[in-house]
Amino acid sequence: MSSTRDIDALINMMARLPGLGPRSARRAVLHMIRKRALLLSPLADLMQTVAATARECRICGNIGTSEVCDICLSAKRANGQICVVEDVADLWAMERGGAFRGRYHVLGGTLSALDQVGPETLRIPQLVTRVTEEETAEVILALGTTLDGQTTAHYIADQLLGKVILTSLAQGVPIGGELDYLDDGTIGAALAARKPL
Incomplete structure (x- = not known):
């Protein structure tokens, strides 16, 4: 079992984002891990919040x-x-x-x-x-x-x-x-x- 399995999965997920390829995703993940308290934890919390609350405006689609x-x-x-x-x-x-x-x-x-x-x-x-x-x-x-x-x-x-x-x-x-x-x-x-x- 790989000791970096979760990190590799995060890199692969980030690489799916527009504008990020595998190398850019790897650099971004490494940067976030190094700045864990400043970036990674708040980002994870915000992503969870947005996943739970984001929706389309019923009038315009925003x-x-x-x-x-x-x-x-x-x-x-x-x-x-x-x-x-x-x-x-x-x-x-x-x-x-x-x-x-x-x-x-x-x-x-x-x-x-x-x-x-x-x-x-x-x-x-x-x-x-x-x-x-x-x-x-x-x-x-x-x-x-x-x-x-x-x-x-x-x-x-x-x-x-x-x-x-x-x-x-x-x-x-x-x-x-x-x-x-x-x-x-x-x-x-x-x-x-x-x-x-």
Whole structure:
């Protein structure tokens, strides 16, 4: 029986995280073990807490610790704008930029015939319902400029045609780019220069 079995298992688990390979995971685990009281124990406690309390906002799909997220609860954010994003990482990227002050709608992915992801798999029906119930004036489609992102944007535009003003992000978002990888300034410029579909 190996004396490092649990440590090896932790390294293998960490290596599954985005941006970490086996070498990076090994370095991170060694660092945490060396700083056990400062890093490892508090991290373990926080991970246990988050595992028990994290949930999706029932309105927009954001991740938080309550049934409805702070953005959806804020009366200041009820300005008639809904920004549609592919996933929570994109919502967080938009929030880091601080340029958008409305509400969000997380789709949970994009349409993809190859991966058998249809409209019923995503949160598109909930978006259509929200637009009516919240008396939305504008829907901003902040989806990636990938083929699947653009297909999804066109599908949503068809569903909402005539019900609301539809806009999309403009300059600053490169073809094939994803919001989570853009800097805050680029996101702010793209949001400010959005254009009608």
